[in-house]
Amino acid sequence: MTSAVYEALSKRYGALFDDIARGERAREAGRHLPLVPLKQLTDQGFGAITVPVDAGGDGADYQTMFRLLMDLAAVDANLAHIWRSHLAFIEYLRLIPDDQQRHQWWQRILEGQWGGSALSSQYDDDDEPATIITRDDSGILRISGDKYYTTGTLASDWTVVSATLEDSLAESILRRRRRAGESGLSLRLVQECLAVVRVRQPRVHVKDDWDGFGQRMTATGTLRMREAGVETLLDIGTQHVFVPVFHEISLVALLVGIGRAALRDGVEAMRERTRIFNTSTGQIPRYDGEMLGIIGQLAAQLGAAEEMVRATGRELDAQNLTEATLHSQRASVMVPQLVLDVCTRIFDTLGASATSSGQELDRHWRNARTLATHDPAVFKERMLGDWEVNGVMPTPFISTNHGHELL
Numbered sequence: 001m002t003s004a005v006y007e008a009l010s011k012r013y014g015a016l017f018d019d020i021a022r023g024e025r026a027r028e029a030g031r032h033l034p035l036v037p038l039k040q041l042t043d044q045g046f047g048a049i050t051v052p053v054d055a056g057g058d059g060a061d062y063q064t065m066f067r068l069l070m071d072l073a074a075v076d077a078n079l080a081h082i083w084r085s086h087l088a089f090i091e092y093l094r095l096i097p098d099d100q101q102r103h104q105w106w107q108r109i110l111e112g113q114w115g116g117s118a119l120s121s122q123y124d125d126d127d128e129p130a131t132i133i134t135r136d137d138s139g140i141l142r143i144s145g146d147k148y149y150t151t152g153t154l155a156s157d158w159t160v161v162s163a164t165l166e167d168s169l170a171e172s173i174l175r176r177r178r179r180a181g182e183s184g185l186s187l188r189l190v191q192e193c194l195a196v197v198r199v200r201q202p203r204v205h206v207k208d209d210w211d212g213f214g215q216r217m218t219a220t221g222t223l224r225m226r227e228a229g230v231e232t233l234l235d236i237g238t239q240h241v242f243v244p245v246f247h248e249i250s251l252v253a254l255l256v257g258i259g260r261a262a263l264r265d266g267v268e269a270m271r272e273r274t275r276i277f278n279t280s281t282g283q284i285p286r287y288d289g290e291m292l293g294i295i296g297q298l299a300a301q302l303g304a305a306e307e308m309v310r311a312t313g314r315e316l317d318a319q320n321l322t323e324a325t326l327h328s329q330r331a332s333v334m335v336p337q338l339v340l341d342v343c344t345r346i347f348d349t350l351g352a353s354a355t356s357s358g359q360e361l362d363r364h365w366r367n368a369r370t371l372a373t374h375d376p377a378v379f380k381e382r383m384l385g386d387w388e389v390n391g392v393m394p395t396p397f398i399s400t401n402h403g404h405e406l407l
Contacts, residue, residue, distance in 0.1 A: 001370075002061055002063045002064055002225040002317070003290075005058070005059075005060055005061070005064050006060075006063070006064040006067050006068070008289075009049060009058065009060060009064065009068060009196070010068070010071065011069075012044075012158075013041075013044065013046060013068075016040055016041065016044060016046075016212060017071060017072065018075075019037075019040070020037040020040070020072075020075050020076050020079065021075035021076065021192070023036075023037070024210075024240065025078045025360050025363075026215050027076070027078070027217060028078075028216075028217070028360050028363050029358075029360055030166055031216055031217060032091075032217065033078075033154070033155065033208070033217045033219055034076055034079040034217055035155060037076065037079055037189065038079060038082060038114075038155055040161070041079075041083070042112045042114065043112070043401055045110075045112075046083075047083075047086055047109060047113075047114055048064060048110050049065075050065055050087060050090050051090065051106050051109050051110060052094075052106070055103065055106035055107075056106065056107075056110050056383055057106070057109070057110065058385055061313070061317045062246070062312075062313040062314075062316040062317050063310060063313035063314055063317055065087060065250075065313070065315075066249065066250065066253045066309050066310065066312075066313045067255065067310065067313075068154075069083065069084060069087070069250060069253040070253050070254075070256045070257040070260070070306060070309065071257065071385050072257065072261040073253065073255075073256070073257020073258055073260075073261070074252045074257040074258070074261045074264070075261070077215065077216050077254060077257060077258050077261070077367045077371075078215060078216070078217040080254055080257060081151055081152075081215055081218045081254055081371075082116075082151065082152040082155060082218055082219055083152075084151070084229055084250050084251070084253075084254060085115065085116050085151045085152035085156070086114050086115050086116070086156070087246075087250065088115075088117055088160070088243070088246065088247060088250070089114075089115025089116065089117065089158065089159075089160055090109065090115070090157075091243050091246055091290065092194065092234055092243065092333060093105045093106070093109075093115075093340070094395040095234075095243070096235075097178075097235065097238055104282070105208075108157075108174055110150075113157040113158065114152070114155070114156040114158070115152070115156055115157070115158045115159060115160060115196075116150060116151065116152035116153030116154070116155070116156035116158070116159035116160070116199065117150065117151050117152060117153065117159060117220070118147040118149075118150040118153055118159045118160065118161045118162070118197075118223050119147040119149070119160065119161070119162045119194075120147060120148060120162075121396060130145045130146055131143065131144070131145025131146070131147065131161060131162065131163040131164065131225070132144055132145060132163065132164055133163045133164070133165050133166060133168055133169065133193070133195060133230060133233075134166045134169060134227075135166075135169050136227075139155075140229060140230075141195070141229070141230035141233070142228065142229065142230065143161065143163055143195055143225050143228050143230050144198060144225055144226055144228070145161075145163065145225055146222060146223065146224050146225070147161065147221075147222070147223040148221070148222055148223075149220060149225045150206065150220050150221060151218045151219065152210055152218065152219050152220070153199060153206055153219065153220065153223055154199075154206045154219035154220065156199055156219070156223060157198065157199060157200065157218035157317075158196055158197065158198060158199060159197055159223070160194055160195070160196055160234070161194065161195045161196075161197050161223075161225070162192075162193075162194055163193055163194070163195050163223045164191055164192060164193070165190065165191045165193055170190050170191040171187065173190055174187055174190045177190065188365075191195070191227065191232055194234040195230045195231075195232070195233055195234070196230070196231045196232050196233075196234065196235070197225065197228060197229075197230060198214075198228075198229065199230055201228055201229060203225060203226045203227055203228035203229070204223070204224070204228045205223075205224045206221060206222070206223050206224075207221045207222040207223075207224070208221045209221040209222050209400055210244040212370050213366050213369075213370065213372030214365075214366035214368070214369055214371070215367050215370045238397050241321055242316060242319070242321065242324070243313060244395075244396035245312070245316060245321070245324050245325055245328050245396050246316065246329045247396065248329075248332055248375065248396045249309060249312040249313070249316075249324075249327075249328040249331060249332075250307055251311045251332075251371060251374060251375055252305075252308070252312075252328070252331045252332055252335045252336075254371055255305070255335050255336060255339045255368055255371055255372065256302065256305045256306050256309055256335060256339065257295060258339060258343070258364050258367050258368045258371070259301075259302045259305060259338070259339035259342045259343065259364075259368065260302060261348050262339075262342050262343045262361075262364035262365070262368075263295070263298055263299060263302060263342055263346060265346075265359075265361060265364070266295075266346030266347075266349060266350065266354075266361070267295060269354060269359070269361075270284050270285045270286060270291065270295070270349045270350060270397075272401050273285045273286070273350065273351065275351065276288075285350075291349045294345060294346075294348055294349050294350075295349060297347060298341075298342045298346065301338040301339075301341065301342060302338070302342060304334075304338065305331075305334070305335045305338045305339060306355055308327065308331035308335060309329065309331060309335070311327050311331075312324055312327040312328045312331060315327055322393070324393070325393065325394055325396060326384075327389070328396060329380045329383060329384050329387075329394045330378075330380075330384065331375055332375060332380045333377045333381055333384065335378045336368070336371075336372035336377055337377070339368050339372075340365065340368050340369065340372065343364045343365035344365060346361075347361070356383050362374075364375075380394070383395065
């Protein structure tokens with residue numbers, strides 16, 4: 001069933017992906033946000049493929065989702081990164097306990113509305129949380145604060161924001177939830193929350209000021225909120241345990257797609273080469289055994305990397321948290337190494353002309369290096385070792401501020 005759904009969706013969007021690929025290099029060179037292809041995806045319903053079937057979506061499972069994410073990243077890594085934030089937005093909506101509220105959100109997604117992500121907080125000099133939610137005199141929830149890593153938000157209708165409830169508001173919510181019969185709650189657990197905020201409102205401003213050398217067009221940058229309205233607080237209880245694994249492995253899926261793109265562009269360039277080095281075997285590159293050996297090695301690395309992503313998807317679909325977490329952690333250690341090696345060694349099959357800025361071949365390494373830096377593998381290595389030796393379960397990465405305490 002999973003394979004059939006993927007094949008159907010791949011066929012449906014294949015021509016559009018091809019069209020997106022044709023403009024990717026020019027967008028990269030000119031640093032143009034991929035707003036036109038994003039609109040094309042939206043118009044063709046791509047934003048709703050993971051919405052449940054009974055709500056009107058395609059109901060794509062994790063395996064299908066990750067395969068399509070790798071496919072899209074291979075044609076435009078920036079656009080795929082924006083879609084990843086939208087997928088995460090949907091994952092949070094999926095866990096809303098109220099059926100009516102959840103259905104309302106599904107309708108918005110089906111209408112073409114998109115969600116972004118703003119989970120990384122900035123702190124002021126007193127090390128206090130900079131994003132605070134209060135309740136005004138009329139009972140409306142208001143949010144104030146700044147974010148910086150806000151992938152997709154600039155191009156989205158909504159964004160999920162990590163925030164801290166003001167003390168009296170948190171205490172009020174804690175009392176209400178305890179009266180409703182919830183146990184195991186603490187003020188800190190209630191106080192750290194997620195809020196859905198409408199991006200296009202007078203008290204919200206998003207600035208396109210991301211200055212990283214990779215993933216430069218992901219519609220991210222400073223999000224400034226000054227007593228902006230909060231659409232809803234996401235009361236997702238304890239069902240969120242799979243969401244951090246999703247965040248982690250979906251980032252790895254982007255890396256695999258970038259690796260594919262680097263190999264594809266390198267192979268295309270190698271096929272056209274007729275010049276040879278005097279130290280080579282004397283064959284033109286496409287028939288040179290040493291060059292072919294490099295390509296074969298890199299292709300094998302990407303095959304292994306893709307399988308690690310798909311294996312994690314299978315465990316998520318089976319609702320096997322332990323195995324999904326371990327697969328994701330292992331992938332987070334190995335895939336960045338494999339992909340960065342592809343993005344570097346592909347130049348060994350080419351010549352100095354491959355470094356021409358007009359070819360933009362360096363974009364693959366820059367994009368991969370930027371993504372790999374989001375979630376450093378060194379911490380995964382330690383946690384996997386702790387699991388193997390001491391049986392301590394690894395913690396998926398989700399934030400640089402409150403980590404697993406938030407999610």
